[in-house]
Amino acid sequence: MPDAETFVIRGFSLADNGLLGNHLWTGATDLMRKLGLNGMNNYKVHFVMGSFSSEFAGPESYTMAITKESTTITGSDAQGLFHGLMSFIGLLNTDKHDMLMLKEMTVYDKPRFDYRGHQVDVARNFHSKETLMKTIDAMALYKLNVLHLALTNDEGWRLEIPGLEELTRTRVGAK
Secondary structure, eight states: OTTOOEEEESOOEEESGGGGOHHHHHHHHHHHHHTTOOOOSSOEEEEEEOOOOTTTOSTTOEEEEEOSSEEEEEESSHHHHHHHHHHHHHHSOTTOTTOEEEEOEEEEEOOSOSOOEEEEETTTSOOOHHHHHHHHHHHHHTTOOEEEEEOEETTEEOOOOTTOGGGTSTTTTOO
């Protein structure tokens, strides 16, 4: 789009959200709420299932067409639609919730690797549940699909199991 125009929206709402599936829809709306995006406005983000040319086809691939009237995200599957929504959210400046600037564009995207993960080693460096939940939210925004959670290693055990107290006793499982 050589003459792409920049425009301002004052929020957006999602249409055709049933294509995401219940789990992805719940995760997307929860993340939008945490970012302060109200999800209610006349600017619509539409979801469409579709197929792509052979050079672009694959699991989790999507296209996103942003115009002044609306945005259409076409995905090869529900994960592709979710990744398209994460890309749309990534384009928004969430500091100013009443004025979100966008530019007309078309995006073609698919993952380069099947396995895109992040490791959290709570066996060596303990983290709270809230920290792990924030990590999962960040993984969604960066389109990572595997959380490797290292609960144990050969030096210790941190998970308390009633009836197996020896796992966390100082001289048995904790050292």
